[in-house]
Amino acid sequence: MIKFHPSEQHLVLYxxxxxxxxxxxxxxxxxxxxxxxxxxxxxxxxxxxxxxFGDNEQLxxxxxxxxxxxxxxxxxxxxxxxxxxxxxxDSLYLEGQRFALPPTLAxxxxxxxEWSRLPGxxxxxxxxxxxxxxLNFIYMAEHASLPEHTxxxxxxxxxxxxxxxxxxxEYRDGDFMLLDGNHKHSPATQNEDCLTIAALEGPxxxxxxxxxxxxxxxxxxxx
Amino acid sequence: xxxAQPDNPEHAADLLAKIASEQSRxxxxxxxxxxxxxxxxxxxxxxxxxxxxxxLVQETMTNVWHKAHLFKPDRGSAATWIFTIARNIxxxxxxxxKHRQNDLSADDLWPxxxxxxxxxxxxxxxxxxxxxxxxxxxxxxLPKAQRTVIELIYVEGKSQQEVADALEIPLGTVxxxxxxxxxxxxxxxxxxx
Ligand SMILES: [Zn+2]
Numbered sequence: 001m002i003k004f005h006p007s008e009q010h011l012v013l014y015x016x017x018x019x020x021x022x023x024x025x026x027x028x029x030x031x032x033x034x035x036x037x038x039x040x041x042x043x044x045x046x047x048x049x050x051x052x053f054g055d056n057e058q059l060x061x062x063x064x065x066x067x068x069x070x071x072x073x074x075x076x077x078x079x080x081x082x083x084x085x086x087x088x089x090d091s092l093y094l095e096g097q098r099f100a101l102p103p104t105l106a107x108x109x110x111x112x113x114e115w116s117r118l119p120g121x122x123x124x125x126x127x128x129x130x131x132x133x134x135l136n137f138i139y140m141a142e143h144a145s146l147p148e149h150t151x152x153x154x155x156x157x158x159x160x161x162x163x164x165x166x167x168x169x170e171y172r173d174g175d176f177m178l179l180d181g182n183h184k185h186s187p188a189t190q191n192e193d194c195l196t197i198a199a200l201e202g203p204x205x206x207x208x209x210x211x212x213x214x215x216x217x218x219x220x221x222x223x
Numbered sequence: 224x225x226x227a228q229p230d231n232p233e234h235a236a237d238l239l240a241k242i243a244s245e246q247s248r249x250x251x252x253x254x255x256x257x258x259x260x261x262x263x264x265x266x267x268x269x270x271x272x273x274x275x276x277x278x279l280v281q282e283t284m285t286n287v288w289h290k291a292h293l294f295k296p297d298r299g300s301a302a303t304w305i306f307t308i309a310r311n312i313x314x315x316x317x318x319x320x321k322h323r324q325n326d327l328s329a330d331d332l333w334p335x336x337x338x339x340x341x342x343x344x345x346x347x348x349x350x351x352x353x354x355x356x357x358x359x360x361x362x363x364x365l366p367k368a369q370r371t372v373i374e375l376i377y378v379e380g381k382s383q384q385e386v387a388d389a390l391e392i393p394l395g396t397v398x399x400x401x402x403x404x405x406x407x408x409x410x411x412x413x414x415x416x
Contacts, residue, residue, distance in 0.1 A: 015310075016310065017310055017311075017313070017314040017329065017332070017333075021326055021327050024327060024332055025327070025332075028332055028333075042298075042299060042303075045299070045303050045306060045307055045310075046299060046300065046303045048306060049300070049302045049303040049305070049306035049307075050302065052261065052262075052265050052306060053230070053257075053258065053261045053302050053305075053306070054230075055261070055264065055265070058264040058265065058268060059260055059261055059264045061264070062260065062263055062264035062267060063267070063273065064260075065263065065277065067255070067256065067259065067260075070255075070259065070277075070280070070281055070284070071251075071252060071255055073281065074251075074255075074281065074284055074285050074288050075248060075251075075288070077285050077288070077289070079289045080285060080286060080289060080290075089380055089382075091379075091380035093380065098380075103334075104331075104332065107331040107332075107334065108327065108331050108332075111327075129326060129327050130326035130327065131326070
């Protein structure tokens with residue numbers, strides 16, 4: 001049972017495509033693993049669609065265009081080249097161990113770099129998705145611990161497989177947590193190992209784009 | 224004739240079904256006249272650029288025309304499906320404008336238009352869970368050459384190119400062996416159900 005979920009705002013910005021690349025991957029992976037957030041994202045998309053297509057006021061103000069011409073162009077168009085997806089690869093290997101990746105990570109397997117070993121039974125592999133924010137797999141073997149640390153910005157962590165603890169809680173598969181800069185913590189594993197992905201998060205914006213359709217003050221999604 | 228509008232979800236779903244089954248231009252034109260201007264109004268405000276907005280409209284509606292068969296009425300409304308196509312195109316347009324080659328593509332984040340195919344056009348058409356559970360058993364019934372390829376790809380996670388290199392055979396051979404093997408596996412699995 002997943003205990004920790006991304007915020008409402010994260011889900012809205014994910015559905016709009018307006019998070020940083022690193023955070024899109026983080027939230028997308030959680031959504032893969034969490035039926036609750038999956039149906040929530042569907043609701044959000046439904047809501048955005050009805051706002052977008054229901055705005056008759058904007059419709060009246062737009063410049064008209066030659067609809068007949070565009071229709072003809074579409075009828076005459078080729079089937080869009082099947083963007084043959086780079087085959088999803090849901091296996092991630094480390095030290096001979098196989099981890100099954102959720103679909104979002106599997107579809108983006110080609111962005112995953114090499115593992116490197118860190119002191120203290122830790123491994124790290126970058127996921128190169130562009131943007132300012134780093135996205136990394138962090139693997140903690142059994143009985144591993146990270147020294148107590150704080151973060152400059154917000155740090156998001158998602159458990160892909162396994163379990164780890166900090167002073168506050170225990171985190172298992174699918175759990176998504178966001179720690180702000182003031183939050184001290186020291187994650188550790190016990191008898192089980194743990195594969196996570198982690199990203200440093202910049203500030204969230206609702207100033208432009210599709211997420212703006214759901215104005216924080218009018219939307220039922222913000223409480 | 225009752226004059227249902229495309230803002231009626233059932234009517235919009237019917238129109239998509241007609242486009243999918245008989246390439247009905249009339250059905251598409253009706254959908255287009257409802258959705259295209261609304262997309263345009265929104266995109267113009269968004270992009271502040273008439274041309275980019277028109278690109279978004281045309282690309283979105285072109286996908287609706289050719290990919291209507293991928294709409295699944297049980298998974299959401301027609302309007303939402305069209306919205307998610309537009310969302311993906313917008314995402315990729317914004318990405319292209321930044322000239323970033325390594326970034327995420329919308330289809331890899333939200334596979335709205337992925338063929339959930341029953342056909343074997345896709346080399347990876349088998350459902351993954353099914354694969355993991357049953358592959359080992361069924362693989363034994365494959366010819367040795369096919370089995371080797373399948374094991375390297377699905378058990379060891381190699382790419383087809385890596386398999387070709389490892390076995391020193393052409394990539395085309397790996398592809399055809401994979402396809403044949405998956406076909407055979409599907410038959411075996413179906414047969415067992
Ligand atoms: Zn959730």
